[in-house]
Amino acid sequence: MSEQTGKQLSKEEKDARFEAELLPVLDPLYNFAYRLTLDEDDANDLVQETYLKAYRFFDYFEQGTNAKAWLFRILKNSFINEFRKKSKQPAKVDYSEVEGYYNSDDVEGEGGVASTTDMRTESVQDLIGDEVASALNALPVDFRTVIILCDLEGFTYEEMAKILDIPIGTVRSRLHRARNSLKEKLEKYAKSMGYNS
Amino acid sequence: MESRFTETHQKLSDDGHESECDKIVKLLDLMIDGEASVEEQSYFNTHIEECVPCFESHQKQKLLKGLVCGHLKRVIVPESLALSIKARIQETV
Ligand SMILES: [Zn+2]
Numbered sequence: 406m407s408e409q410t411g412k413q414l415s416k417e418e419k420d421a422r423f424e425a426e427l428l429p430v431l432d433p434l435y436n437f438a439y440r441l442t443l444d445e446d447d448a449n450d451l452v453q454e455t456y457l458k459a460y461r462f463f464d465y466f467e468q469g470t471n472a473k474a475w476l477f478r479i480l481k482n483s484f485i486n487e488f489r490k491k492s493k494q495p496a497k498v499d500y501s502e503v504e505g506y507y508n509s510d511d512v513e514g515e516g517g518v519a520s521t522t523d524m525r526t527e528s529v530q531d532l533i534g535d536e537v538a539s540a541l542n543a544l545p546v547d548f549r550t551v552i553i554l555c556d557l558e559g560f561t562y563e564e565m566a567k568i569l570d571i572p573i574g575t576v577r578s579r580l581h582r583a584r585n586s587l588k589e590k591l592e593k594y595a596k597s598m599g600y601n602s
Numbered sequence: 603m604e605s606r607f608t609e610t611h612q613k614l615s616d617d618g619h620e621s622e623c624d625k626i627v628k629l630l631d632l633m634i635d636g637e638a639s640v641e642e643q644s645y646f647n648t649h650i651e652e653c654v655p656c657f658e659s660h661q662k663q664k665l666l667k668g669l670v671c672g673h674l675k676r677v678i679v680p681e682s683l684a685l686s687i688k689a690r691i692q693e694t695v
Contacts, residue, residue, distance in 0.1 A: 420691060428684060435679045449683060456687045460694055534673040541674065555635060556670040562637055581631055588666055 423463055427456065430473045433558055434480060440553050441484050443542055454487075455480040474560065478568045481550070540590035548583035555580055622649060626656045630663045 414422065434455065438448035458479050459466070466475060541549055554560045554568060562580075566573045629646050632638040638646065650657040 416695075423691065424688065428687070431684055431687075432676070432679055435683065436676050439677045445677070445680075448677075449680065452683060453687055453690065457690060457694070460691050530673065531675075533669065534675045537669050537673050538675065541670070552670060556667050557674060559671075562635070577631060580635075584631070584663070584666060587670075588662070591666070591669065 419463065422468070423460060426466075426468065426472050427459055427476060430476050433473065434476055437477060437553060437558070438480060438484075440541070440549060440557075441481075441546060451480060451484060454483050458483065471564065473558075474564045474568055477554070477558075477560075478570075481568060536591070536594050540587055540594075543590060544583065544586055547579065548586055551576065551580045551583050552587060623653065623656055626650070626653070627659065630659060633660065634663050634667050 431452070435448055435452050438451040438455075439445065442448050442451060455476060459476060462479075466472070541552065544552070550569070551565065554565050555562075560568065562573050562576050565576045569576065571579075626646060626649050629638060629642055632642060633646055646660075650660055
């Protein structure tokens, strides 16, 4: 058992390799954690826990393989096994994310959203983003997860199956139902934007 | 491990035969996610050239994906996070 890692690295070498290979995933990982927990502090804790676990199991990580999928898998397992049990409160919509954008001068309440010609302006882009965020945050966490992995992070079905420990067929059906649900939530808004025929 | 949601697969239509449009609906996600095979793509594209409802479903599905990947804001990673990860790792033997 002791010889299974082959070449032994010094701690410095191991740390350097760890940082070089895994820290570049910090941004997507934190975003994933935030979309799961909907809380910045919780996301922070979850990401730290994920990296510490990854460090402990780094010998089992094959260099050059998909570091992003590996970390996402660890994070998702931590979230399910420990995190979701710890936090008793149900998932809540985070309004702090939205607040900043409503202070912008050229947004005048809901009336400003109606015109599709305004879509190029940044404030309206922000409003669309807010609408999408609250629709997404209102979905059950399993639905939210597949949409984030697929549409935001661009994982393939095969990678998603590995991250979530489910068969590809289940990835597909879950994604399909998640999108229907998201569509429903955005439908009313889409109509007001003139998107829906 | 399985989720708390029951996964169901789409049922065949009443007579047990899938219509062409039913098949197209099943390919929608594969198409917008770039997971369809070459055969599936050509079957799909040929169909939506002639079928308006399926063409519209495809447009809607693309729009939905575009809303998430194009408009959902990314949250900014706190600067302290990378530092505390590095620090905690260095402490770990
Ligand atoms: Zn059709």
